[in-house]
Amino acid sequence: MEFQSRRSSSTMMMGALSTLSPHQFSTLSQVLGSTFHLHRRRRLALLLSPALFSLSLRHLRSLSLHHKSLLIARFHLSTLKHLTLNWDVHVHSGGSAGLLRLRDVDSALLLLLLSEFRHHHPLPLQGLSTSKCRGLLLDYVLGRHMFAVSALGLSTSTTCGVVSSYIHHTARFLDVIGCSDIAIGKTGREVATSVATVVSLPSIKVPARHTDDDNLFECVICKEEMREGREVCKLPCEHLFHWGCVLPWLKKRNTCPYCRFRLPTDDVFGEIERLWGLLVNKSRMSNCQ
Known part of the structure; x- marks a missing residue:
């Protein structure tokens, strides 16, 4: 084996x-x-x-x-x-x-x-x-x-x-x-995202709708709509989340809530x-x- x-x-x-x-x-x-x-x-x-x-x-x-x-x-x-x-x-x-x-x-x-x-x-x-x-x-x-x-x-x-x-x-x-x-x-373990990575995440404004796909404009953590022009967090996988929702998530996990893309962690x-x-x-x- x-x-x-x-x-x-x-x-x-x-x-x-x-x-x-x-x-x-x-x-x-x-x-x-x-x-x-x-x-x-x-x-x-x-x-x-x-x-x-x-x-x-x-x-x-x-x-x-x-x-x-x-x-x-x-x-x-x-x-x-x-x-x-x-x-x-x-x-x-x-x-x-x-x-x-x-x-x-x-x-x-x-x-x-x-x-x-x-x-x-x-x-x-x-x-x-x-x-x-x-x-x-x-x-x-x-x-x-x-x-x-x-x-x-x-x-x-x-x-x-x-x-x-x-x-x-x-x-x-x-x-x-x-x-x-x-x-x-x-x-199957959950580990926190590294602090350095969280600090480097960009903040962007929610763009205007150009598609009927509601998933692109909904924070999958709180299930609420992200209004156009609001400052939100953008992960490297391009998915957007409310800052207030994603920060507690990243303190416990190093994955995107939507697609499970992995971010760096301080856990070896x-x-x-x-x-x-x-x-x-x-x-x-x-x-x-």
Whole structure:
């Protein structure tokens, strides 16, 4: 079941990427390659510094399982934003869900490395001293990924190599953080719209009627008519609502009341679900072409 879910996620991502132009695809691979290069350098610095490694390991051990999953989710979200940049209409008004402090980046890189090490080596690290643990991980990295450019062991030998490797490891991330339902939008959770997004929503005047469709001039929240010339809120999906109606709605939900279009949220898993929704829609479009 896990393998099937991973394959489904990978297939969906490849379908979405097939809608990119050659220039967009090349730009994406360059951005991902640069990001992973920085991750690799940071991981190496982490392993080469006894003090930094000790601090990161201590912080990691202080986290509960839930907070470790949240840490990996934030790390995943930071790169997922690169992948969905071409389709996300909210690139300038997203929330803080994907923001990572340097300490969190170090902890995420270390956690991923420990997970990878355990996958390839049955040798347990729990009972070892910090210095011994660091030495084993450093030998592993230098021996196995000497020519890799990312903290995830990705190759940049070709443009397609970067993206295909990213797809593979992104699908693995979903398994690590338990996001199989998130990838297909089946969580059923309601999360608030990010404050930054709400503040950026435009206020427009209700236009004059040029159609007999009453739904275009009715606030579906209160079911009352929006009078011509009145200031109302316009969502990115083009639907209009009374400000007094939509603000309480957006404090609890990040969807349009009419069409369920998703807006950015500060909830990490909710934001991952929103961005994966973009990929799902683009993948479906590629199948219809």
